[in-house]
Amino acid sequence: MRRRRTATSAFLLLFLLAGALGAAEKPALVVVLSVDQMRNDYLDRFRPWFGRDGFNRFLERGARYPEARLRHAATLTCPGHTAIGTGLDPRETGIVANNWYDAGKARREYCVEDRAAQWVGAPPNAPKIPILPASPVLISGDFLGDRLKEKFPGARVVAVSLKDRAAVPMGGRKADAALWFVREFGRFVTSSFYPPRRSLLAFNDRLATFWASHKKWDLSGRIPEKDLSRVAFDPPELARYKESVPGTGDRFPHSLPGIPNVIESPFGDELVLELAKYAIHDFHLGHNPAHAPDLLFVGLSALDYYGHRFGPDSREVADGVVRLDGQLEAFFRWLDGEAGARSTLVFLTSDHGMTTIPEVARAKERARTGKDPNSAGRVDFGSTGDSAPVAQDSPDRLALEKHLAKKFGYSLDPMLPNALEGAILRFEEPIGLYLNRPVLARRRLAPERVKEAVRDWLRPRPGVRAAYTNTEVEDGLPASESLGVAIERSFRADRSPDVVVSLRPGWIFRKEPGSTHGGPSEENQRIPLLVWGSGVKPGSWNVRVSPLSIARSVAALYGFEAGARDAEVLSSVLGRDEEVRSPASRP
Ligand SMILES: [Zn+2]
Structure with missing residues (x-):
């Protein structure tokens, strides 16, 4: 018994020493x-x-x-x-x-x-x-x-x-x-x-x-x-x-x-x-x-x-x-x-x-293959600001506002400021679009239906790879979506947009010369x-x-x-x- 205790103490000492040395x-x-x-x-x-x-x-x-x-x-x-x-x-x-x-x-x-x-x-x-x-x-x-x-x-x-x-x-x-x-x-x-x-x-x-x-x-x-x-x-x-x-x-x-x-x-x-x-x-x-x-x-x-x-x-x-x-x-x-x-x-x-x-990516591809690949481009869903008229939005954003007005049967006054008239409150690059809830409430539109309409409008746009409503992301994206896990890891309900969007590789949200990053590409x-x-x-x-x-x-x-x-x-x-x-x- 005594020998065992000595052995235990010696082992403990050795262990502590090893820890300190480590x-x-x-x-x-x-x-x-x-x-x-x-x-x-x-x-x-x-x-x-x-x-x-x-x-x-x-x-x-x-x-x-x-x-x-x-x-x-x-x-x-x-x-x-x-x-x-x-x-x-x-x-x-x-x-x-x-x-x-x-x-x-x-x-x-x-x-x-x-x-x-x-x-x-x-x-x-x-x-x-x-x-x-x-x-x-x-x-x-x-x-x-x-x-x-x-x-x-x-x-x-x-x-x-x-x-x-x-x-x-x-x-x-x-x-x-x-x-x-x-x-x-x-x-x-x-x-x-x-x-x-x-x-x-x-x-x-x-x-x-x-x-x-x-x-x-x-x-x-x-x-x-x-x-x-x-x-x-x-x-x-x-x-x-x-x-x-x-x-x-x-x-x-x-x-x-x-x-x-x-x-x-x-x-x-x-x-x-x-x-x-x-x-x-x-x-x-x-x-x-x-x-x-x-x-x-x-x-x-x-x-x-x-x-x-x-x-x-x-x-x-x-x-x-x-x-x-x-x-x-x-x-x-x-x-x-x-x-x-x-x-x-x-x-x-x-x-x-x-x-x-x-444009450089496309020129490189042309130099390599002799063909214009159309595999890169620029997207702009931005507006010129809350107080600016809807009419001054980027062409894509204006097209989206007109699409929603037609789909839900209301008249859009493009001369009114965005904050009072736009169905979209803001586009946050590169994550997605937030709805203008007071405007939707005034028009008696259910936010979920508007989100789905925005998503469906986005999906076939040039350069768009994926679009989901925040409800879909919260519920879990389908296993077939290759970006699903990355999108879910980037999402928190209280901060992420109502409609999340991801661009195809080579595409950017930037209209000015130069380039940017932000999407989930290689x-x-x-x-x-x-x-x-x-x-x-x-x-x-x-x-x-x-x-x-x-x-x-x-x-x-x-x-x-x-x-x-x-x-x-x-x-x-x-x-x-x-x-x-x-x-x-x-x-
Ligand atoms: Zn940067």
Whole structure:
């Protein structure tokens, strides 16, 4: 009996020791980088011009998941970053889009607006600006950072980005700092929701020097001119489909006359990586006095700005991505040395991909096959505003209003304002249409019948792939609908539209030159998922995963739970081989 107790105590001691050793061996700092609008295929397209220590650090010495895709339908910045920060689908977090209409509150909401918060770090005598301070008050569910701090009370969580809808949804509710750039203020700020961190806001003192040294964006020369025309598809006759920014020129070299122009060039990410280094120093991230792990989120948003304007096939995106590679290389080398984190684990992913400019896609297809494929285009269901007459709506929207009037036998006065006359209250890109209930009530129309009529009108429209009423989504979409699961994961009844719509691959909701993302297509959903660092099992893993796996895997590594239970834990992060399944074997 006595011997057994000794053996038990010895086993217990060994177990505790192993636990302590195990904790000490875990990475001291986890860095999650999100490159806004980065597509998975950019890694292969531009790889010949990557340096040794940027993206190649992941590709050569880390784990890559080339089959990673977003698993929700609304491929937008806020849902994407919330999925990274929480490991949850929009249906759990409520972040169904960047903006939605909340019928209960009778107002349109922005995903990270906080009407109760104040600006912190705004310049003295700051002008009153039309945007609100940000916080995660509109986001439901648990964040990875919050769960980490519950497990390790001394852990620090920091998020920095150009965009509030990147820093806030990644940092979470208990972040020690969340900073984003407000162009109207010309500096990085936070809100009163977060602990004030004056020492970090002091980074703004460096900005004047940065603006002064970034007045022009010329080709970096990283891709030789002979290769550039091959890796880009950017003939001069298609230049009119790119959006030219006033004052910057429509081709290289682009001048950058104002602060927003610098931010929206590849230099915007250089600046955020500088801020990330500053934050690592400021908090001594990776040298936690409580020996707890620290977590840093970095939102690299610049590509999303110039990517929208110039498109994935442009020389600008080619130069921007290889510039980013160089910026990452400098950041990682600094992280190895000067930062001196005891050990680091780094993830790189994206909030969403990007659709090729439709006219460029068609020209490429014509060049390849000699035929016009008609497989890409633009759709516009927008109106010019609540107080504008119905007559000024986009042609498609006006056609829908006329169709509903004819079908339900009422007369439409197109000279009256939308808010008083339109059956549709608003179209929220890219998720769908909200009904104008007071107008329907006045006309004694049952909302369900109007929803069905809108759905039936949408379905045969060019570019429309799927349309459902919110009742159908709530009841569960048919198994035959290939987008069904993604649409359901993007849906929450109190915020999603009355009629949800998804476009065909290659089609976009944007009438201006340039392109956009937002729909559930391969171009928009397939994003990089890369891991590098302490304990990572390297390799290219052919498993169908999503950015939700980041929260799941970090939590599994440190011995707690975060993220959706049905999202995969990345075995490579735990130092194990992946169980490689064929992507086709998963729904
Ligand atoms: Zn975007």
